[in-house]
Amino acid sequence: MDETVRSIQTALVDAIASEHRLRREALNERRETDRWERRADMAEQRELADLAAEARARVERHRRTASLYDRRAAEMRVQVDRLRDALAATQGHGRAPPRPAAASLESRIAALEVESDLERMRQERRQSRAANGADAAEDGQPEGG
Numbered sequence: 490m491d492e493t494v495r496s497i498q499t500a501l502v503d504a505i506a507s508e509h510r511l512r513r514e515a516l517n518e519r520r521e522t523d524r525w526e527r528r529a530d531m532a533e534q535r536e537l538a539d540l541a542a543e544a545r546a547r548v549e550r551h552r553r554t555a556s557l558y559d560r561r562a563a564e565m566r567v568q569v570d571r572l573r574d575a576l577a578a579t580q581g582h583g584r585a586p587p588r589p590a591a592a593s594l595e596s597r598i599a600a601l602e603v604e605s606d607l608e609r610m611r612q613e614r615r616q617s618r619a620a621n622g623a624d625a626a627e628d629g630q631p632e633g634g
Contacts, residue, residue, distance in 0.1 A: 494579050501572040504565055511562035518555035522548055 529544035 494576070497572060497576045497579065501569065501576060504569045504572055508562050508565035508569055511558050511565060515555045515558035515562060518551045518558060522551040522555060525551060 525544050525547040529541050529548060532538075532541035532544055
């Protein structure tokens with residue numbers, strides 16, 4: 490079981506790293522899109538149509554690449570979620586149960602109060618039985634009857 494958990498953990502770390510890398514690449518592509526849009530605008534302002542057209546082609550290429558990275562990152566997010574669910578499902582199996590947390594002051598006091606009440610009830614019961622037994626002896630009847 491530990492080998493399975495380690496395997497899932499390793500896959501999860503790799504998937505998270507891949508997702509981050511893909512998102513970073515998408516961000517870089519969006520920056521390049523912005524850069525080439527500025528260049529295309531500059532070429533158009535100077536009436537360099539052929540240069541502007543090439544710059545616009547680069548804009549589209551970077552935009553498509555950013556979109557592709559975004560889709561792959563979203564797919565990787567699904568995989569990360571599945572791996573996290575698989576890891577959560579393996580947690581706690583084959584291991585000793587966790588130790589209970591230290592009792593709070595209030596719960597310890599409440600336990601003492603319950604013990605005190607129980608002891609008082611036991612004492613009252615004993616006294617009641619003793620009194621009933623003394624009464625029964627005086628009447629000539631056996632105890633409990």
